[in-house]
Amino acid sequence: LAKTTQPISMDSYEGQEVNITCSHNNIATNDYITWYQQFPSQGPRFIIQGYKTKVTNEVASLFIPADRKSSTLSLPRVSLSDTAVYYCLVVGNDMRFGAGTRLTVKP
Amino acid sequence: DVKVTQSSRYLVKRTGEKVFLECVQDMDHENMFWYRQDPGLGLRLIYFSYDVKMKEKGDIPEGYSVSREKKERFSLILESASTNQTSMYLCASSSGAEAFFGQGTRLTVV
Known part of the structure; x- marks a missing residue:
């Protein structure tokens, strides 16, 4: 079972791009x-x-390197309503x- | 519109009672899941099922059982409710990597 590790918390300001990285070292093929x-x-x-x-939709982008041991969620130009747990x-x-x-x- | 419906939004039960939490999905999904969520602990997987009459233990199955007699319905059973089972319970269904969640049942055991 591939376990994931990501930061517990992050702060940002409106209009900024936010990148949240996750590691998953033993991901299977x-x-x-x-x-x-x-949201609460x-x-x-x-x-x-x-x-x-890379995958992109109307909400976010997802970057996955070739070894697939990590991934990064990118949220462009965040607003107050993006405050949530990811x-x-x-x-x-x-x-x-x-x-x-x-x-x-x-x- | 896809839907996962949990039978109750709020529930209060007494210690020792047998409790049934019901979950119904209308998307013909093979996979269904039960989680509990407690502050600071994220969602913890209790049981899941990938087919009718099939079940697999998650990370915290102790004190719980499940039933899946029909594809659309997945029931979580607390055999003898205890106060440490007071929590938010979330049901989900999926046919791939995208899961759809119900609105949750906040269970209080007194």
């Missing part, structure tokens, strides 16, 4: 990397997934969340 966002009193919400290289997951047959990164966006 068939595993995907996914990121979720969670809500279930997590899927943001993005990738296998390798989880990195390595998904195979199960779906295990770590403690996540608590992002606080300040005005």
Whole structure:
């Protein structure tokens, strides 16, 4: 089972780009990397997934190096409403969340 | 619109009671999951199921059991509720890497 490690918390300011890096050293060949966002009193919400290289959608970008032992979620120009907990997951047959990164966006 | 529905938003039960938490999904997903979430601990996987009548233990299965008799329904059972099972319980379903979550059940055991 690939465990993930990410920073416990990060602070940013409105309008900045935020990069959250996750390490997953023992990721398996068939595993995907996914990121979720969670607001208080809500279930997590899927943001993005990738296998390798770069993936971009309307919300975020995901950068995955060739060895796949880490990944970086990039949030462009964050706003106050992006304050949330962000989880990195390595998904195979199960779906295990770590403690996540608590992002606080300040005005 | 995809939906994962948990039977109760808030629940208060007494110590020793048998508690059933129900989860229903309408997306025909193979995989379903039960988590509990406590402050500072993230989401911890209790049980998951990748097919009808199949179940796998997660990281904290002690004190819990599950039932999946139909594809759309995954039930979490607390055999004898204890105060340390007071928590937010979240159900999810997926057919791949993207999971959809229910609104959660906040269970208080008194």
